[in-house]
Amino acid sequence: EAGVTQSPTHLIKTRGQQATLRCSPISGHTSVYWYQQALGLGLQFLLWYDEGEERNRGNFPPRFSGRQFPNYSSELNVNALELEDSALYLCASSSIRTGGNTIYFGEGSWLTVV
Amino acid sequence: AQSVTQLGSHVSVSEGALVLLRCNYSSSVPPYLFWYVQYPNQGLQLLLKYTSAATLVKGINGFEAEFKKSETSFHLTKPSAHMRDAAEYFCAVSPRGGGNKLTFGTGTQLKVEL
Numbered sequence: 001e002a003g004v005t006q007s008p009t010h011l012i013k014t015r016g017q018q019a020t021l022r023c024s025p026i027s028g029h030t031s032v033y034w035y036q037q038a039l040g041l042g043l044q045f046l047l048w049y050d051e052g053e054e055r056n057r058g059n060f061p062p063r064f065s066g067r068q069f070p071n072y073s074s075e076l077n078v079n080a081l082e083l084e085d086s087a088l089y090l091c092a093s094s095s096i097r098t099g100g101n102t103i104y105f106g107e108g109s110w111l112t113v114v
Numbered sequence: 115a116q117s118v119t120q121l122g123s124h125v126s127v128s129e130g131a132l133v134l135l136r137c138n139y140s141s142s143v144p145p146y147l148f149w150y151v152q153y154p155n156q157g158l159q160l161l162l163k164y165t166s167a168a169t170l171v172k173g174i175n176g177f178e179a180e181f182k183k184s185e186t187s188f189h190l191t192k193p194s195a196h197m198r199d200a201a202e203y204f205c206a207v208s209p210r211g212g213g214n215k216l217t218f219g220t221g222t223q224l225k226v227e228l
């Protein structure tokens with residue numbers, strides 16, 4: 001069974017541009033989470049989507065946004081990129097029906113802002 | 115709000131020695147607790163989880179952790195370290211019945227020396 005998949009693996013953008021990161025959850029999982037892992041800042045919760053709805057949001061500015069599609073895949077959009085947005089963005093998924101308290105992570109997308 | 119504290123950002127052990135990585139949680143009720151491992155340039159892999167069954171939890175790769183309510187601790191141990199265990203380890207907490215958002219500790223980098 002495929003795990004959580006993310007694309008692209010690496011992305012380089014210029015300050016002020018927009019970045020879009022994509023995530024496909026484990027089959028059968030309805031919840032998708034996004035985390036940011038920036039150097040020196042640890043793992044910070046960004047967003048949680050379940051059944052197409054935003055359920056929770058971390059302490060990030062509105063230029064960080066996302067959505068979940070009917071097939072439960074998700075994308076994270078970061079507008080007006082700043083240098084400090086450079087980080088590893090991790091997507092994770094879980095399922096209420098199969099033990100929703102366990103969250104499984106993908107390999108991440110590296111975003112570099114220059 | 116729930117939180118976890120990982121004591122020691124860097125731990126160094128000799129190959130074959132006991133591994134002990136410390137994690138203390140703060141929560142008004144016993145939460146769900148997790149340990150994840152992150153190998154260089156990879157995503158997070160679930161090592162083990164505590165959800166309310168046995169207080170001694172066995173995970174993958176020979177790791178185990180014991181939930182101690184009286185000490186609000188969930189320390190990770192492995193009897194004999196191997197070179198392949200060198201990685202960063204994260205303790206995480208999520209609330210019972212209140213959503214699946216994980217709150218992570220700051221991580222402990224484990225170094226295994228010959």
